Amino acid sequence: MLRLSPPFGDVQLDEDGEGPVLLVSAGIGCTPMIGMLDHLAATGATRQVIAVHADHSEQTHAFRETLRQLTGKLANASAEVWYEQPVGAWPAERTGRIDLSTLALPTGLTAYLCGPLPFLRAARAQLLAAKVPAADIHDEVFGPDLWLGEQS
Numbered sequence: 001m002l003r004l005s006p007p008f009g010d011v012q013l014d015e016d017g018e019g020p021v022l023l024v025s026a027g028i029g030c031t032p033m034i035g036m037l038d039h040l041a042a043t044g045a046t047r048q049v050i051a052v053h054a055d056h057s058e059q060t061h062a063f064r065e066t067l068r069q070l071t072g073k074l075a076n077a078s079a080e081v082w083y084e085q086p087v088g089a090w091p092a093e094r095t096g097r098i099d100l101s102t103l104a105l106p107t108g109l110t111a112y113l114c115g116p117l118p119f120l121r122a123a124r125a126q127l128l129a130a131k132v133p134a135a136d137i138h139d140e141v142f143g144p145d146l147w148l149g150e151q152s
Contacts, residue, residue, distance in 0.1 A: 027056075032140070052081075057084070
C-alpha cells in the first residue's frame with residue numbers, strides 16, 4: 001500500500017503568492033524544485049522565478065534538461081547553474097560553489113532551499129547577507145548528512 005498526501009513541511013510553494021520565487025538546490029535536492037517549476041509552468045505563472053542549482057558536473061545534474069525546459073515555459077524565469085567540476089567549457093564565474101551575491105535578487109522574494117546541510121547553511125547565510133528576511137527563507141535537508149544535525 002502506498003500512502004499519498006499533499007506536500008507538507010517548510011518547502012512547499014505558496015500557490016497564492018504573487019511575488020518573486022527563488023528556488024535554490026544542490027544535488028538531488030532539485031527534486032522538489034522541479035515539482036514546483038512543473039506546477040508553475042502548468043498553471044501559467046507570471047511571477048518571476050529564479051531557479052538556482054549547484055552540482056558536481058553536468059553528468060551528475062539530475063533533471064538538467066527538465067530544468068531547462070520548465071524555465072523555458074515560464075515567461076519570467078531563469079535557470080542559474082554552478083558546477084564544481086564542469087566537464088566541458090564552462091564560465092569561470094559559475095565554477096565552484098554557488099554565490100548568490102552574484103545574482104540580481106528582486107526584493108520581496110520567497111526563497112526555497114533544498115540540498116545537503118552544509119549547502120543549506122551557506123545558501124541561507126548568503127540570502128541573509130543579501131537582506132532577505134529569515135521568515136522568507138524556507139529549507140529542507142536532502143542528502144546523506146541529514147543524520148549529522150548540528151555537528152557538521
